Amino acid sequence: MAVRRKPASVDEFIQAGGAQPVAEKSGVSAKVMPEIQPVKMRLDADLLAQVDAAVNSRRPAPSRHQWILEAIYEKLDRETKRFDASA
Amino acid sequence: MATNMAVLLSSQGRDVLLVDADEQETASDFTIIRNETLAASGGAGYTSVKLHGAAVRTDTLRLAEKYDDVVIDVGGRDTAGQRAALSIADIYAIPFLPASFDVWTLEKVSRLIEEARPFNDKLRTVCFINRADSRGQDNVEAAEIAREIPGLTYLDVPLGNRKAFRSAAAQGLGVIELKPADPKAVAELMALYRCLCDITVNSQLPALTA
Numbered sequence: 260m261a262v263r264r265k266p267a268s269v270d271e272f273i274q275a276g277g278a279q280p281v282a283e284k285s286g287v288s289a290k291v292m293p294e295i296q297p298v299k300m301r302l303d304a305d306l307l308a309q310v311d312a313a314v315n316s317r318r319p320a321p322s323r324h325q326w327i328l329e330a331i332y333e334k335l336d337r338e339t340k341r342f343d344a345s346a
Numbered sequence: 347m348a349t350n351m352a353v354l355l356s357s358q359g360r361d362v363l364l365v366d367a368d369e370q371e372t373a374s375d376f377t378i379i380r381n382e383t384l385a386a387s388g389g390a391g392y393t394s395v396k397l398h399g400a401a402v403r404t405d406t407l408r409l410a411e412k413y414d415d416v417v418i419d420v421g422g423r424d425t426a427g428q429r430a431a432l433s434i435a436d437i438y439a440i441p442f443l444p445a446s447f448d449v450w451t452l453e454k455v456s457r458l459i460e461e462a463r464p465f466n467d468k469l470r471t472v473c474f475i476n477r478a479d480s481r482g483q484d485n486v487e488a489a490e491i492a493r494e495i496p497g498l499t500y501l502d503v504p505l506g507n508r509k510a511f512r513s514a515a516a517q518g519l520g521v522i523e524l525k526p527a528d529p530k531a532v533a534e535l536m537a538l539y540r541c542l543c544d545i546t547v548n549s550q551l552p553a554l555t556a
Contacts, residue, residue, distance in 0.1 A: 269403070269433050270400065272429055272465055273399070273403065273429045273433060274400070274426055275429065276425045276426035276427070276429040319513045319516040320516075320517065322382050322383060323382070324379075324382050325379065
């Protein structure tokens with residue numbers, strides 16, 4: 260349709276925005292946020308110092324939180340592959 | 347751009363709300379890292395919320411009166427969130443690359459802005475070059491085309507393609523906070539900031555969208 264009538268209301272104007280997930284149009288958040296569970300870790304101070312040294316050796320340096328997350332994902336990835344190989 | 351503006355405004359003692367209306371949620375990720383980086387000194391220094399679709403309009407209008415400034419980060423796509431931001435913003439600031447496809451996109455954005463004007467008569471729209479080339483004619487040619495696009499004011503305050511912007515963002519910092527500092531990057535951002543402040547100086551709701 261080449262010719263469209265002018266939106267009658269601001270709501271109509273907003274909802275004409277394409278490309279957003281259909282769920283968003285229905286008022287439901289399109290991206291379901293994973294539940295975040297805070298975990299308190301107890302680490303040996305020397306171990307933490309090693310972590311910080313590894314963090315600071317990277318350029319650009321990630322946050323400590325990001326570095327630990329990467330470590331967790333790498334570990335999970337290795338464990339999953341090991342499990343798949345033995346299955 | 348939005349995160350750098352939020353950091354800059356809060357560094358001036360302003361109470362800032364950063365609304366992340368981009369599906370990529372970069373501003374929220376930035377704030378998470380920033381809160382961790384600056385945990386010892388009180389965290390991000392501004393308030394950040396994620397909003398999508400029509401809520402970008404309704405919830406921002408409700409929250410705006412509690413803050414000095416509202417910065418809304420919208421993606422480049424024509425989404426309900428972007429339109430909702432256009433319906434309430436005082437300034438719509440559009441960064442674009444000095445490249446053909448980006449400049450052509452400005453024409454589409456211009457048409458969207460014209461659609462939005464009946465619902466927001468205070469809307470002012472500006473564009474500026476982001477990741478400007480350090481040499482060559484592309485910046486000049488892109489600026490010439492941008493100046494011709496109706497409904498958009500071209501601001502001659504380009505941000506260069508500088509590693510400092512990326513390095514700062516990776517640490518949850520504004521480029522003004524990066525150490526060692528990149529004076530050129532800081533100067534460029536401050537020039538853009540002053541331009542936007544000049545535009546908003548008489549506004550009651552200095553909402554910026556990027």
